[in-house]
Every structure is written in structure tokens, then in C-alpha cells.
Amino acid sequence: MESEEDVLPDWISSRIEEPNFNKDLTQKRVAEEFVFGDRPFYSVSQMHAALGGSASDDTVRTRLEELNERDVLRLQEINNGKIYWVNRPESTWPIPPDVEVEPKSSETSLSEWRNQTHVQTAAVSILAAILGTAITLVGVFQIGGYYQLPISGNDLITYGLSAALVSYVGMIASGAMWIFNQSAPE
Structure with a gap:
């Protein structure tokens, strides 16, 4: 993960709830891992590991489902599990952090x-x-x-x-x- 000074994009910040420090894991912390992390998508166990194991798998799953309901994340059921990725406007699929998305071409395919x-x-x-x-x-x-x-x-x-x-x-x-x-x- 990059530095803690990084700020979430406005379209994500406006959709997540205000940080509640009474919770073990906030939506903001999970969203930051998606935006600034090294992976284009996460499963519950991968997110649990990326967050350092400080919260239970059920808590991580709950935050992922909340972010999916708020249209911050997308999900796909794969192999008896679910993977989650950021619901970016430029793509309906996960985009690796090292890839720059080009605008849609006006040329004929x-x-x-x-x-x-x-x-x-x-x-x-x-x-x-x-x-x-x-x-x-x-x-x-x-x-x-x-x-x-x-x-x-x-x-x-x-x-x-x-x-x-x-x-x-x-x-x-x-x-x-x-x-x-x-x-x-x-």
C-alpha cells in the first residue's frame, strides 16, 4: 500500500460512510486498500491478509458487501467464492494499478x-x-x-x-x- 497521505477519489468518498472508529474495520480503510493497493481485485481472504489480519474474515466480508451495495465495488462469483474490485467508470472489469486506461477510441473496429x-x-x-x-x-x-x-x-x-x-x-x-x-x- 502507498502512503497514508493518499486521498480517495471524490466519487468513492461520497459513497462511503463517515469513519466510525468504534468499528474494527471501516469502509474507508477497505476502499483505500482497493485504490492504493497492489492488486486489481481481492477475495475476502486476500483482503484480510492485505489489512494485516486485524479484523475477522466476517468483518472484512461485511465491509466488502457494504461497499458493493454502495456501488464502490463490483463482485464476481468465481470457484465457490467472490472476488471484488473497484467499480471504475472506465471499465467493468478489474484494472491493474500499473495499467493506464486509454479513452475509448473513435476509430472503427x-x-x-x-x-x-x-x-x-x-x-x-x-x-x-x-x-x-x-x-x-x-x-x-x-x-x-x-x-x-x-x-x-x-x-x-x-x-x-x-x-x-x-x-x-x-x-x-x-x-x-x-x-x-x-x-x-x-
Whole structure:
């Protein structure tokens, strides 16, 4: 734990009760261990050890539950026990003390990018181009006499080139959708 001069953040201080020195363990002392301690989360026994064993496990558990009820701590049941961590506004999970949380990025994530209509249209167009190329090659090899299929080689080449044409139309449409999305006011 860092020095005793450290002050709890206002959002925590406003939620905990005033120190009652008639109690073995105050909410403030437990909150200080969470904020200034070396761990991102604690179980009851870990908190008991971090506090020097001066209070019973039941007292520690009670203070942790009180802080959870006051929305200072979050908890998760794990392996027949509970772990507690500070309910920080920047994350719903424990944050190690040596990690600086960056603000939420305004950049598009990969999943958001993949779900955009113009990207999906371009992907289908590329797939159509690959499929059209394969069909055209099969048609060329059939005309060359390498093998016989129940469909004529000329028809295969026509279907393959048609798929390629559809692919180019899809790519142009995808580009147009992207341009309209970029020029649209947000």
C-alpha cells in the first residue's frame, strides 16, 4: 500500500460512510486498500491478509458487501467464492494499478468495418470474381479437350465472364456506397 497521505477519489468518498472508529474495520480503510493497493481485485481472504489480519474474515466480508451495495465495488462469483474490485467508470472489469486506461477510441473496429454495407458488397464482388475466373478456366480447359462436362465450354466461359462482369458492377457499387457514406453528414 502507498502512503497514508493518499486521498480517495471524490466519487468513492461520497459513497462511503463517515469513519466510525468504534468499528474494527471501516469502509474507508477497505476502499483505500482497493485504490492504493497492489492488486486489481481481492477475495475476502486476500483482503484480510492485505489489512494485516486485524479484523475477522466476517468483518472484512461485511465491509466488502457494504461497499458493493454502495456501488464502490463490483463482485464476481468465481470457484465457490467472490472476488471484488473497484467499480471504475472506465471499465467493468478489474484494472491493474500499473495499467493506464486509454479513452475509448473513435476509430472503427474491425467488426464494425466488416458490418458496413459497402465492405460486404465488395467482399461478395471479390468472391464472384474468383468464382467467375474458376468457371472461365474450366470452360477453357473443356474447349481445349482436357475433359468433358455435361455443359458446353462456351457456356462455361459465358457464365464465368458474366460473373466477372457482375463482380465489377458490385465493386463499382461498393465504391459508390463508400463515397456516399464519406460525404454524408454525421
